[in-house]
Amino acid sequence: MSSKEWREWHLTPNGWVAGTLQHDSGxxxxxxxxxxxxxxxxxxxIAPDAMALSGYGEPGFNQSSNVSIIWRCSNHQLISELLDKFGSCPERI
Structure with missing residues:
Protein backbone atom coordinates (compact mmCIF):
# COMPACT_ATOMS: atom_id res chain seq x y z
CA MET A 1 0.00 0.00 0.00
CA SER A 2 1.39 3.40 -0.89
CA SER A 3 1.64 6.44 1.31
CA LYS A 4 0.47 9.74 -0.18
CA GLU A 5 1.25 12.85 1.79
CA TRP A 6 1.24 16.55 0.96
CA ARG A 7 1.85 19.98 2.43
CA GLU A 8 0.76 23.42 1.30
CA TRP A 9 3.45 26.12 1.27
CA HIS A 10 2.60 29.83 1.15
CA LEU A 11 5.03 32.45 -0.12
CA THR A 12 4.77 35.68 1.87
CA PRO A 13 6.91 38.85 2.14
CA ASN A 14 8.53 37.11 5.15
CA GLY A 15 9.36 33.90 3.28
CA TRP A 16 7.76 30.48 2.92
CA VAL A 17 5.15 29.53 5.53
CA ALA A 18 4.05 25.92 6.07
CA GLY A 19 0.33 25.32 5.60
CA THR A 20 -2.09 22.41 5.76
CA LEU A 21 -0.50 18.97 6.04
CA GLN A 22 -2.03 15.67 4.88
CA HIS A 23 -0.55 12.49 6.39
CA ASP A 24 -1.80 8.93 6.27
CA SER A 25 -3.09 9.45 9.79
CA GLY A 26 -5.19 12.47 8.84
CA ILE A 46 6.09 6.29 -1.19
CA ALA A 47 5.14 2.86 -2.54
CA PRO A 48 6.54 -0.65 -2.12
CA ASP A 49 8.65 -1.80 -5.07
CA ALA A 50 8.23 -5.08 -6.96
CA MET A 51 10.49 -6.99 -4.53
CA ALA A 52 8.38 -5.92 -1.56
CA LEU A 53 5.20 -7.00 -3.31
CA SER A 54 6.61 -10.34 -4.48
CA GLY A 55 7.62 -11.47 -1.01
CA TYR A 56 11.19 -12.24 -2.08
CA GLY A 57 14.31 -10.45 -0.94
CA GLU A 58 14.57 -7.26 1.01
CA PRO A 59 11.62 -4.96 0.47
CA GLY A 60 12.40 -1.59 -1.05
CA PHE A 61 10.37 1.46 -1.77
CA ASN A 62 9.93 3.89 -4.64
CA GLN A 63 9.51 7.54 -3.81
CA SER A 64 8.17 10.24 -6.11
CA SER A 65 7.41 13.87 -5.47
CA ASN A 66 6.14 16.94 -7.24
CA VAL A 67 5.26 20.58 -6.64
CA SER A 68 2.22 22.33 -8.11
CA ILE A 69 1.10 25.94 -7.87
CA ILE A 70 -2.50 26.01 -6.66
CA TRP A 71 -3.00 29.78 -6.19
CA ARG A 72 -1.25 33.04 -7.07
CA CYS A 73 -2.06 36.70 -6.59
CA SER A 74 -2.26 39.06 -9.56
CA ASN A 75 1.01 40.86 -8.68
CA HIS A 76 3.44 38.80 -10.77
CA GLN A 77 6.29 41.27 -10.17
CA LEU A 78 6.03 40.77 -6.38
CA ILE A 79 5.90 36.99 -6.80
CA SER A 80 9.03 37.11 -8.95
CA GLU A 81 10.89 39.30 -6.44
CA LEU A 82 9.97 37.04 -3.51
CA LEU A 83 10.94 33.89 -5.43
CA ASP A 84 14.32 35.50 -6.18
CA LYS A 85 14.72 36.34 -2.49
CA PHE A 86 13.44 33.12 -0.87
CA GLY A 87 13.80 30.49 -3.60
CA SER A 88 11.27 28.05 -4.96
CA CYS A 89 8.66 26.10 -3.01
CA PRO A 90 10.21 23.89 -0.31
CA GLU A 91 10.28 20.22 -1.29
CA ARG A 92 9.60 18.70 2.08
CA ILE A 93 6.61 17.72 4.14
Missing amino acids: RNQISSPDNKVLTCIYKET
Missing part, protein backbone atom coordinates in the same frame (compact mmCIF):
# COMPACT_ATOMS: atom_id res chain seq x y z
CA ARG A 27 -5.12 16.14 7.98
CA ASN A 28 -3.71 18.99 10.04
CA GLN A 29 -5.66 22.01 8.76
CA ILE A 30 -3.70 25.27 9.03
CA SER A 31 -5.14 28.63 7.99
CA SER A 32 -3.26 30.32 5.18
CA PRO A 33 -1.61 33.67 5.95
CA ASP A 34 -3.44 36.81 4.83
CA ASN A 35 -0.30 38.19 3.17
CA LYS A 36 0.37 35.20 0.90
CA VAL A 37 1.23 35.90 -2.73
CA LEU A 38 1.65 32.30 -3.94
CA THR A 39 0.52 28.88 -2.70
CA CYS A 40 2.14 25.63 -3.76
CA ILE A 41 1.45 22.07 -2.78
CA TYR A 42 4.29 19.60 -2.34
CA LYS A 43 3.21 15.96 -2.79
CA GLU A 44 5.15 12.86 -1.84
CA THR A 45 4.23 9.26 -2.63
Whole structure:
Protein backbone atom coordinates (compact mmCIF):
# COMPACT_ATOMS: atom_id res chain seq x y z
CA MET A 1 0.00 0.00 0.00
CA SER A 2 1.39 3.40 -0.89
CA SER A 3 1.64 6.44 1.31
CA LYS A 4 0.47 9.74 -0.18
CA GLU A 5 1.25 12.85 1.79
CA TRP A 6 1.24 16.55 0.96
CA ARG A 7 1.85 19.98 2.43
CA GLU A 8 0.76 23.42 1.30
CA TRP A 9 3.45 26.12 1.27
CA HIS A 10 2.60 29.83 1.15
CA LEU A 11 5.03 32.45 -0.12
CA THR A 12 4.77 35.68 1.87
CA PRO A 13 6.91 38.85 2.14
CA ASN A 14 8.53 37.11 5.15
CA GLY A 15 9.36 33.90 3.28
CA TRP A 16 7.76 30.48 2.92
CA VAL A 17 5.15 29.53 5.53
CA ALA A 18 4.05 25.92 6.07
CA GLY A 19 0.33 25.32 5.60
CA THR A 20 -2.09 22.41 5.76
CA LEU A 21 -0.50 18.97 6.04
CA GLN A 22 -2.03 15.67 4.88
CA HIS A 23 -0.55 12.49 6.39
CA ASP A 24 -1.80 8.93 6.27
CA SER A 25 -3.09 9.45 9.79
CA GLY A 26 -5.19 12.47 8.84
CA ARG A 27 -5.12 16.14 7.98
CA ASN A 28 -3.71 18.99 10.04
CA GLN A 29 -5.66 22.01 8.76
CA ILE A 30 -3.70 25.27 9.03
CA SER A 31 -5.14 28.63 7.99
CA SER A 32 -3.26 30.32 5.18
CA PRO A 33 -1.61 33.67 5.95
CA ASP A 34 -3.44 36.81 4.83
CA ASN A 35 -0.30 38.19 3.17
CA LYS A 36 0.37 35.20 0.90
CA VAL A 37 1.23 35.90 -2.73
CA LEU A 38 1.65 32.30 -3.94
CA THR A 39 0.52 28.88 -2.70
CA CYS A 40 2.14 25.63 -3.76
CA ILE A 41 1.45 22.07 -2.78
CA TYR A 42 4.29 19.60 -2.34
CA LYS A 43 3.21 15.96 -2.79
CA GLU A 44 5.15 12.86 -1.84
CA THR A 45 4.23 9.26 -2.63
CA ILE A 46 6.09 6.29 -1.19
CA ALA A 47 5.14 2.86 -2.54
CA PRO A 48 6.54 -0.65 -2.12
CA ASP A 49 8.65 -1.80 -5.07
CA ALA A 50 8.23 -5.08 -6.96
CA MET A 51 10.49 -6.99 -4.53
CA ALA A 52 8.38 -5.92 -1.56
CA LEU A 53 5.20 -7.00 -3.31
CA SER A 54 6.61 -10.34 -4.48
CA GLY A 55 7.62 -11.47 -1.01
CA TYR A 56 11.19 -12.24 -2.08
CA GLY A 57 14.31 -10.45 -0.94
CA GLU A 58 14.57 -7.26 1.01
CA PRO A 59 11.62 -4.96 0.47
CA GLY A 60 12.40 -1.59 -1.05
CA PHE A 61 10.37 1.46 -1.77
CA ASN A 62 9.93 3.89 -4.64
CA GLN A 63 9.51 7.54 -3.81
CA SER A 64 8.17 10.24 -6.11
CA SER A 65 7.41 13.87 -5.47
CA ASN A 66 6.14 16.94 -7.24
CA VAL A 67 5.26 20.58 -6.64
CA SER A 68 2.22 22.33 -8.11
CA ILE A 69 1.10 25.94 -7.87
CA ILE A 70 -2.50 26.01 -6.66
CA TRP A 71 -3.00 29.78 -6.19
CA ARG A 72 -1.25 33.04 -7.07
CA CYS A 73 -2.06 36.70 -6.59
CA SER A 74 -2.26 39.06 -9.56
CA ASN A 75 1.01 40.86 -8.68
CA HIS A 76 3.44 38.80 -10.77
CA GLN A 77 6.29 41.27 -10.17
CA LEU A 78 6.03 40.77 -6.38
CA ILE A 79 5.90 36.99 -6.80
CA SER A 80 9.03 37.11 -8.95
CA GLU A 81 10.89 39.30 -6.44
CA LEU A 82 9.97 37.04 -3.51
CA LEU A 83 10.94 33.89 -5.43
CA ASP A 84 14.32 35.50 -6.18
CA LYS A 85 14.72 36.34 -2.49
CA PHE A 86 13.44 33.12 -0.87
CA GLY A 87 13.80 30.49 -3.60
CA SER A 88 11.27 28.05 -4.96
CA CYS A 89 8.66 26.10 -3.01
CA PRO A 90 10.21 23.89 -0.31
CA GLU A 91 10.28 20.22 -1.29
CA ARG A 92 9.60 18.70 2.08
CA ILE A 93 6.61 17.72 4.14
